[in-house]
Amino acid sequence: MKKQTSKQTSYEKKRSRMRRIVGILAAILALLMVGGVILSALPIFAVTKADVDALKKQANDAAAKKKELKKELDGIASDISALDKQIRLLDGQIEAQEEEIEVQNELLEQLTIMIGEKTIELEESEAEQARQYANMKDRVRYMAEHNNTSYLNILLSSDSFSDFLNRLEIIHQISVRDEKLFEQLKAIRDRVAFEKADLEQTKADAEETRAEMEANMKELEAQRAEKVKRLEEAKNAKSAANKAYNDMIEREEKLLDEYKKAAAKLAAQSTYVGGTFMWPLPASNNVVTCKYGMRNHPVTGKYKLHSGVDLRAATGTKVYAANSGTVTTSAYSSAWGNYIIISHGGGVTTLYAHLSKRLVSKGDKVTQGKVIAYSGSTGYSTAPHLHFEIAKNGVTYDPLTEFKGFSYTFK
Ligand SMILES: [Zn+2]
Structure with a gap:
């Protein structure tokens, strides 16, 4: 009995030292982020819910700061x-x-x-x-x-x-x-x-x-x-305010990206629910207006990865859960507008963005085909559509590879 206690103490010591190292790394990371550089925070250590929540909080803080800067900019203007x-x-x-x-x-x-x-x-x-x-x-x-x-x-x-x-x-x-x-x-x-x-x-x-x-x-x-x-x-x-504002936009985007990866990594620690994906819109909404891949962003003009597919959908079209799982995010961001992320276990996640209305909340369990939202054009969007992503361990890939049997067309 005594031996066991001593063993546990030694384990706790190890754990506490580990926490200290993680803390130092987090401090360095925070410093780097202040400079506008965000390192991929999570590949070395296992992701905890606290890590994911912390990233989410940082992204929210950046969004709040961005809002303040916008107000300041408007005042100066x-x-x-x-x-x-x-x-x-x-x-x-x-x-x-x-x-x-x-x-x-x-x-x-x-x-x-x-x-x-x-x-x-x-x-x-x-x-x-x-x-x-x-x-x-x-x-x-x-x-x-x-x-x-x-x-x-x-x-x-x-x-x-x-x-x-x-x-x-x-x-x-x-x-x-x-x-x-x-x-x-x-x-x-x-x-x-x-x-x-x-x-x-x-x-x-x-x-x-x-x-x-x-x-x-x-x-x-x-x-x-x-x-x-x-x-x-x-x-x-x-x-000066304009620069700070643009920097903050970039910071928020990066943090959201980190958050998304962390959430995916957290989800990867569970088992994939399995099965094939279901098209996230009614079958008649089968027009792909923008493929997965590098492109100039229609709103920001930046050349970067389009990390999902854009599916034509009039505002108010039903959006389905592509597979069963747990809602890990149901929120608003300036880039994605209203968006939802569902974890399907095994590190597989789907993301639904530019929604007009979200019908599920973080933590909700959903089954494949459940109406989770209505499509729209919120965030950085030029026309109503559904931006749909699939990621494995936080890395997106072309979602259309999961719909080989489904009949879609390109605009
Ligand atoms: Zn898109």
Whole structure:
């Protein structure tokens, strides 16, 4: 009895050491996966249900992360379109401001010309005034220098009183005329000076307005530069997020593939149920639209293995279990849409993808011919069809080799 216990302990020790090694390997694997590389995790050790579930969980986590990244991408895209809109709006405001400044410059040019003209006009009127003043001074000087032509002499040399009055009147009129003329010239000069001052004030106001416009323009341009910078940042963030998103899509696909292989390997540890496969659709749905083999994927465009056959089926067509077994997966993935995997024992599995509706759950036992789903076009699919796979120990092969007696046609 004692011996047996000790034996068991030694066995448990071995098992615990093995678990540690597996743990270390899993950690290395996790590191490799972070780098985007997934090693085929399971060829060395026997697969446990926990391994399969862990892979499934990782695939689900990747799908959740992918969803988050998509949300982030959408957020960035909407930021970009908002910034684009704001920049276009600012462009419009800047253009309008530029036009206003141009109009203001033309106004200022006109005002400068008008002030120049007024300056000449003012100079001329001042010159005229000066000329008139000089004339008067000359006349007075002349009269002072030639006594006989002084006002008094002019008056005293009159022939008669009437002549005297005439001369007095003439002298008076000359004096009045001089005074009037002088007044007129002064009025003209003052008016021109006033007009010039008025124009200069208008010009000063216009310059102030232009300065305000230029300040506003600078402000608009600063705002635009800020938005352009933010747009640039958003575009960089977008390309980074886009890369992360695409990486995550790839990671999810790889994990699902690993999961599928692990599930198959787990199933291989049981015995195959035997018998021939049944066509997974009603016999009338016998058109194969895409064979098993290498091809460019119709949605992703990548050149890779088409790991099953595509069978034409309108959405809602009954999908049958091709053989008896246990449902190991009934789930949704972005690539396969709604899909089901059935384990038939002995490592043989069948997969049914792009379903519109799943009728069985993980763990359900199904017999051959049971309606397990309705076909559809979910996931990476361009038209309603059933994607059907058969795999042995996680390795797919051409399913049509199992239907030698069945009459199908190729599209
Ligand atoms: Zn397919």
